Amino acid sequence: MTRKQKKVLIRICVSAILAVLFCVIPISSPYLRFGLYLIPYLIIGYDILRKAVLGIFHGEVFDENFLMALATVGAFVLGEYIEGTAVMLFYQVGELFQSYAVGKSRKNITDLMDIRPDFANVEQDGKVIQMDPDEVPAGTVILVKPGEKIPIDGVVAEGNSTLNTSALTGESLPREVTEGDDVISGCVNMSGVLRVRTTKEFGESTVSKILDLVENSSMKKSRSENFITRFAKYYTPFVCFGALALAVLPPILRMIMGHPANWQVWVTRALTTLVISCPCALVISIPLSFFGGIGGASAKGILVKGSNYLEALSQAKYVVCDKTGTLTKGVFEVAQIQPSKGFSKEELLEAAAYAESYSDHPISKSIKRAYLTSDAAAGVGEIDSSVVSCVEEVGGCGVLASVNKKTVAVGNAKLMRKLNIPFEMPKQTGTQVHVTIGGKYAGYILISDVIKPNAKEAVTGLKEAGVRQVIMLTGDSKEVADAVAAELGVDVVKSELLPADKVAEVEKLLETKGPKEKLVFVGDGINDAPVLSRADLGIAMGALGSDAAIEAADIVLMDDDPAKIATAMKISGKTLRIVHQNIVFALVVKFACLGLGAIGFVSMWWAIFADVGVMILAVLNATRTLKN
Amino acid sequence: MKKKYKIEVDCAACANKMEEAAKKTAGVKDAVVSFMAQKMEITFEEGADISAVMKNVAKACKKVEPDCEIFQ
Numbered sequence: 001m002t003r004k005q006k007k008v009l010i011r012i013c014v015s016a017i018l019a020v021l022f023c024v025i026p027i028s029s030p031y032l033r034f035g036l037y038l039i040p041y042l043i044i045g046y047d048i049l050r051k052a053v054l055g056i057f058h059g060e061v062f063d064e065n066f067l068m069a070l071a072t073v074g075a076f077v078l079g080e081y082i083e084g085t086a087v088m089l090f091y092q093v094g095e096l097f098q099s100y101a102v103g104k105s106r107k108n109i110t111d112l113m114d115i116r117p118d119f120a121n122v123e124q125d126g127k128v129i130q131m132d133p134d135e136v137p138a139g140t141v142i143l144v145k146p147g148e149k150i151p152i153d154g155v156v157a158e159g160n161s162t163l164n165t166s167a168l169t170g171e172s173l174p175r176e177v178t179e180g181d182d183v184i185s186g187c188v189n190m191s192g193v194l195r196v197r198t199t200k201e202f203g204e205s206t207v208s209k210i211l212d213l214v215e216n217s218s219m220k221k222s223r224s225e226n227f228i229t230r231f232a233k234y235y236t237p238f239v240c241f242g243a244l245a246l247a248v249l250p251p252i253l254r255m256i257m258g259h260p261a262n263w264q265v266w267v268t269r270a271l272t273t274l275v276i277s278c279p280c281a282l283v284i285s286i287p288l289s290f291f292g293g294i295g296g297a298s299a300k301g302i303l304v305k306g307s308n309y310l311e312a313l314s315q316a317k318y319v320v321c322d323k324t325g326t327l328t329k330g331v332f333e334v335a336q337i338q339p340s341k342g343f344s345k346e347e348l349l350e351a352a353a354y355a356e357s358y359s360d361h362p363i364s365k366s367i368k369r370a371y372l373t374s375d376a377a378a379g380v381g382e383i384d385s386s387v388v389s390c391v392e393e394v395g396g397c398g399v400l401a402s403v404n405k406k407t408v409a410v411g412n413a414k415l416m417r418k419l420n421i422p423f424e425m426p427k428q429t430g431t432q433v434h435v436t437i438g439g440k441y442a443g444y445i446l447i448s449d450v451i452k453p454n455a456k457e458a459v460t461g462l463k464e465a466g467v468r469q470v471i472m473l474t475g476d477s478k479e480v481a482d483a484v485a486a487e488l489g490v491d492v493v494k495s496e497l498l499p500a501d502k503v504a505e506v507e508k509l510l511e512t513k514g515p516k517e518k519l520v521f522v523g524d525g526i527n528d529a530p531v532l533s534r535a536d537l538g539i540a541m542g543a544l545g546s547d548a549a550i551e552a553a554d555i556v557l558m559d560d561d562p563a564k565i566a567t568a569m570k571i572s573g574k575t576l577r578i579v580h581q582n583i584v585f586a587l588v589v590k591f592a593c594l595g596l597g598a599i600g601f602v603s604m605w606w607a608i609f610a611d612v613g614v615m616i617l618a619v620l621n622a623t624r625t626l627k628n
Numbered sequence: 629m630k631k632k633y634k635i636e637v638d639c640a641a642c643a644n645k646m647e648e649a650a651k652k653t654a655g656v657k658d659a660v661v662s663f664m665a666q667k668m669e670i671t672f673e674e675g676a677d678i679s680a681v682m683k684n685v686a687k688a689c690k691k692v693e694p695d696c697e698i699f700q
């Protein structure tokens with residue numbers, strides 16, 4: 001609790017004890033009663049009264065301070081001292097609870113996003129000193145010990161270690177880093193000491209950008225929030241005039257009709273409606289819900305740039321995905337090894353890997369990687385290139401080499417034709433690498449861009465979350481695109497597109513969809529910027545700190561996992577459900593109580609419980625958004 | 629020209645009122661107050677004297693919510 005909150009709590013306690021005391025002690029003199037009750041009333045209500053008076057002078061007549069002041073002063077004038085004091089007491093209890101709950105959830109969210117580094121270790125004259133990350137210029141070498149956060153983006157200058165990126169991505173998959181690797185701020189160093197040469201200033205580093213983004217997200221208000229703001233602006237004056245009419249019109253009507261006026265009854269009813277009408281529950285619970293939803297999402301590595309985007313996501317009906325880098329990894333990997341008769345898979349892969357041992361081509365690299373991670377290479381740390389000789393590259397075709405004194409040829413179909421060796425054509429799509437060993441055809445290796453492990457789950461998840469169509473756009477060939485689409489269960493696939501065609505496709509879709517249906521584009525952020533900004537909602541694969549992605553998109557997935565889109569939609573749906581629940585619940589209870597109060601069924605006691613109770617329930621409901 | 633300020637305000641309705649008040653101040657093109665982040669973002673008009681404008685913004689906010697604070 002802050003000092004301010006503690007002060008209010010003490011005032012509440014003192015005032016409550018005094019009020020109960022005066023209730024119990026029988027006091028006969030009416031003046032003494034008034035004087036005594038005035039003490040707890042003023043203790044608890046002086047600031048509200050002051051604000052109400054200041055408000056009138058400043059032309060801000062209709063606010064909740066005015067409502068409360070009017071209702072309680074009115075109660076005192078009518079001689080209802082206990083009610084007057086109680087209303088003020090419960091109002092303050094409600095306000096205290098609200099400010100406590102808000103402070104608490106703000107803290108919870110900042111804890112979730114606990115990535116702000118407190119210091120950077122800088123070596124100066126042989127001594128290590130702790131500096132404020134803000135004061136470290138780019139190009140400084142900083143020391144990061146195990147257990148510490150990397151404070152600033154940079155390159156490893158010395159040392160090996162594993163990094164925990166969970167604060168940024170929500171996944172606790174450790175990442176190995178060694179000299180020359182880029183490291184980004186916010187990761188926790190787990191094992192070894194690292195010397196990092198910073199490449200940016202703190203303000204430009206990933207961690208600052210993310211914190212900024214999450215903090216600013218509440219600046220972009222959702223439609224629900226704007227609705228409530230507008231609503232509150234007209235609602236309070238409306239209620240005040242309504243109460244005035246309720247206090248004055250019925251007694252006058254009764255007098256005209258020859259009945260006794262009953263002023264006291266109608267004024268009491270009018271004051272009761274004032275108490276009920278306070279709009280706090282609505283006004284507080286809605287931004288709180290969105291803040292919680294955004295906070296909960298960022299804890300999972302989903303950065304949402306504004307409440308409005310979180311709101312729009314729940315209406316996503318069309319999801320357009322880029323293929324490479326979004327649904328597939330965008331790196332080449334061995335997809336299939338198909339030996340011909342008389343050869344084993346291991347033999348085939350081993351021969352290819354050795355023959356390619358001198359090459360740095362991405363395809364060679366993928367073959368070598370596949371070999372080194374296979375069972376055949378168990379115990380083999382590196383490819384022993386001493387057994388490889390007479391390497392001859394055949395430009396655009398492949399490579400010839402002697403491995404263990406056997407001639408091995410590794411290359412495409414062209415090479416096989418050149419060598420006059422009959423070969424098999426693979427049925428599957430991908431890059432084919434044919435291998436001959438000792439002049440005989442040994443089979444082929446198929447290399448393709450690998451589908452992300454969660455991609456299929458991502459597409460199913462989107463369908464479950466209410467997406468009508470999942471569309472895949474790609475610049476890749478039709479065969480490859482169709483194969484990927486069929487495997488993932490994508491509804492529509494458009495292949496062989498140029499970047500400009502992608503924009504055109506998205507525009508076509510935007511024209512045909514309904515006004516309440518939102519179109520989401522998911523891309524890897526770097527070359528997709530025009531489409532990302534054209535779609536209703538752009539989601540970028542963040543590639544862990546890629547600036548372009550964070551700039552261009554409305555939502556950033558920090559760990560490139562497409563399944564997170566469905567997670568984000570679930571969070572969005574839940575947040576919106578809670579927001580709607582709160583709006584409906586608060587309005588129904590308020591209007592029901594207003595109606596009942598006007599015809600005299602609700603006493604001032606019930607009125608204050610209705611007001612504070614609704615607010616507390618709405619706030620508690622709103623804090624549910626944080627838990628997923 | 630956009631600038632962000634830290635603020636202190638106790639209730640969400642008051643934050644909305646501050647936003648309205650800041651928007652109406654001369655020299656301010658747009659203002660957004662986030663109650664949850666306790667921040668105020670002001671977009672100034674071209675060539676506005678920022679410190680003078682902010683003085684008026686603070687004054688206007690104090691008027692609608694005597695308990696608010698804007699840290700500059």
